[in-house]
Amino acid sequence: MSRVVIFGGTGYAGGNIAREASSRGHEVISYTRSAPSEPLEGVEYRTGSLASPEVLATAAADADVLVVAVHGADVDGAPLVSYVPQLIEAARENGARLSFVGGAGSSLVAPDGPRLVDTPDFHEDWKPEALSHAEVLEALRQAPEDLDWFYVSPAALFGSYSPGETTGSYRTGGDVLVTKEDGSSEISGSDFALAYVDEIEKPAHSRQRFTVGH
Template sequence: MTRISIVGGTGYAGGHIAREAVSRGHEVTSWSRHEPTEPLDGVTYRTGSLADPDVLAEAARADQLVVAVHGADVDGRPLSALTPGLIDAAVAQGTRLSFVGGAGSSYVAEGGPRLVDTPDFHEEWKPEALSHADVLAELRAAPAELQWFYVSPAALFGSYAPGEATGEYRTGGDVLVTQEDGSSEISGADFATAFVDEIERVAHPNQRFTVGH
């Protein structure tokens, strides 16, 4: 059994990860700014902000610290501004740090460009995508003693497009996972399966990987 703290555990991605992790017998604590409207059996819920150093220190006292929050706004600050503190807390506790990243920093083909840099990427999505890209850069420059991974979902991922839970997924490196018709999507349940698989298997140590159907 692994002790897993999920910051943002009541959100779309974090909630799916919590559900999947509990179903496998892991000990899960969810941290969020508000109590859940539909709590999951077996999950311990705590309230607090990632911007609070005391909350961060307590959340990091686990085997795995999962960050599943909005990239552009964590109590008025971009997630990238809080990443150094997350890295320090994880190193101090010997905790493996992981992020639900964005699709925007994924390459659309080997060598680029990034999805966020393509002409059709919506301007209103860029602040979050670029903050998530900065988080990834911080991780890649982190001290060698940090254990981490970062998962970028397919382009179509979120509560607005829940998709179908197939029990299957495909992974890539830095390139967006697409299907033969060029579409790129992943359901919340299948993304969570991939995420918890990585927690258990450590198949991508200190790497970003992409996930899609």
């Protein structure tokens, strides 16, 4: 079993990952700005932000796998990508695998592109978050070769506003958005977490991004 440390472990994606990992017997530690009102059994909750060097050092020292499931455009007043160098260094120093819950916007809509965020129908209000997560992915791709990382992009419809159906299954893509035959693209939080923890247990995408959908 692994020690899984999650930044953003009470959010939609992070909470589902915490629940799934804990249910499989992993040791789960969640960092958030405040304690949850409904804590999950088997999860240790700590308060703190990855923006704090002290918090990050402690978290990385405790982790086999470090999960970053936070807002891409604003982490304590700065974009997430600005903290990626510190996250990379902390993971390397402690031999932790670094992973990110990414956005769908950087996914390609076809093997040759474009990215979803660059398509005409992509909502303008979503672009800052999508582009911020895309910058994180590019920073990881430039990381030193001794860093083991993975980055998971969900389907286009993913979040508390669109909880979807728990099916107990999922499909993966490389950089291409996972869609159904009718062109729709969605994944429930529970099935996204299933894919995420499967990757923790049986690494198949070392130093890669992969997409997940129903």
